[in-house]
Amino acid sequence: MSSRKNIASMLAALVATSAPVFAQDAPEGGVTLTFGVTSRISANDNFSLDVPSPGTLYLWDNILDFRAENVSQNQRIALTFEGIMRASKAPNESNDISFDDPDYGFEYERNGAFANLEITADVSNDDLRFSDPLLNNDNLGEDSINTSSGNLEMKQAVIVYETGIDKPIGFRAELQHQKNMYTDVTDPDLNDSETNNAFFTANLRFSPVLQGRVTFDAWDYKSTEDGDPYQRTQEDVGFELDYKVSPIWTINSRIEYTDVEELDTGVRVDGERGLAGRLGATREFADGSFGIEAETALSVNGRRNTFKLTREINAKLYDLNASFGLTKGPMGGTEWVGGLSVVRDLKSGLFSALVNRSFSTSDAGSDIQTTWVDVAYRHLISNESSVVFGYQYAQVADTGFDDVDEKSTSEIRLAYNRALTRDWDMQIGVAHRTLDEATASEKAKSNEVFFQISREFTMRP
Helix, strand or coil: CCHHHHHHHHHHHHHHCCCCCCCCCCCCCEEEEEEEEEEEEEEECCCCCCCCCCCCEEEEEEEEEEEEEEECCCEEEEEEEEEEEEEEECCCCCCEEEEEEEEEEEEEEEECCCEEEEEEEEEEEEEHHHCCHHHCHHHCCCCCCCCCCCEEEEEEEEEEEEECCCCCEEEEEEEEEEEEEEECCCCCCCCCEEEEEEEEEEEEEEECCEEEEEEEEEEEEEEEECCEEEEEEEEEEEEEEEEECCCCEEEEEEEEEEEEEEEECCEEEEEEEEEEEEEEEEEEECCEEEEEEEEEEEECCEEEEEEEEEEEEECCCEEEEEEEEEEECCCCCEEEEEEEEEEEEECCEEEEEEEEEEEEECCCCCEEEEEEEEEEEEEECCCCEEEEEEEEEEEEEECCCCCCCCEEEEEEEEEEEEECCCCEEEEEEEEEEEEEECCCCCCEEEEEEEEEEEEEEEECC
């Protein structure tokens, strides 16, 4: 898991949930059952972020989640379920009660002396009216920020197998599948899609200071755009080498051949072929590391060159990860990229911040710029209560191809948390959200008040 994901998950937990003060350790080994329930009441004066506001939406969400897990000496298997029993009163509509956003998951993990196997699968069906792009910060795309109604059914599966873990030669294979199916949507840019990826790696451990990897990666994306089938495929064959020059210096490099093509109604309409790669070096310090990297990459839109510096500090009271660089894309412009994440322990609480700006090619082939900001401060009042302030911002923008309409959304949240008992937690607060779209005449705004109580407990059958 990346540092960004770790920090972002922590920030989301600080702002969105009432962090329990009383710890409840789950038993290790054997079968365990974990039950969770959250009851949340809210009133929002412009939930759909329209201009003008259609009126106030009242929601009573009862979130149920369940996890059954069996852990033995060398394997783990788990079944998960989550759903929302929702009562709502929308402007100019009658009261409605429904069961929304069911999510079914399966996890299997087996660890052997020389091989590991992981299998995960998930099926969900989300009501897009209540989707929140600020909860999906690790996968911002051109469709992440939208106010469409309708439903999204998503099916995902991942299989990872690794062998020869402690051998001079090892192998790793990863297969990914994701299928998105939209129904009754009001946004014409939301299209059904299917993605199948395969990653194969041969690990070559030449010596304790020299390691190599031979890789073959393949992506296949299919969708229907304006009624016509669209497909994008990409294949990469590469070789990576990590060489520990000294106890404090490591050089890492990669060279690859990329072949990417775009097909419309089965006919090749665009594509790129050529060499790509990267070269970097890392220096270790007592408190962290410093890195420098140059990379050139190919996508269906063309070549992107990036130069970046990184610094990681692990101090007694704080952890910091910083990066800064420049990138030049297919359109020729030079932009800055990078990020900053910091977690700081304070006498009275915890401060966390994350800023990230990146450029990437989406599954649909759009060249996009994404910006993410997440700041949270938790002030401890007592062992049982705290006050949390949070700010989040997400932006998706076009890089010059005119494929994406620029959109941004932000939220400021203030909440009071209290652990009522060992199992029960309470949260009450207010939130202010905005939505700014390049195609809209003005920025949409909303205000919300909410109250929730939650409980989670683990037991053995």
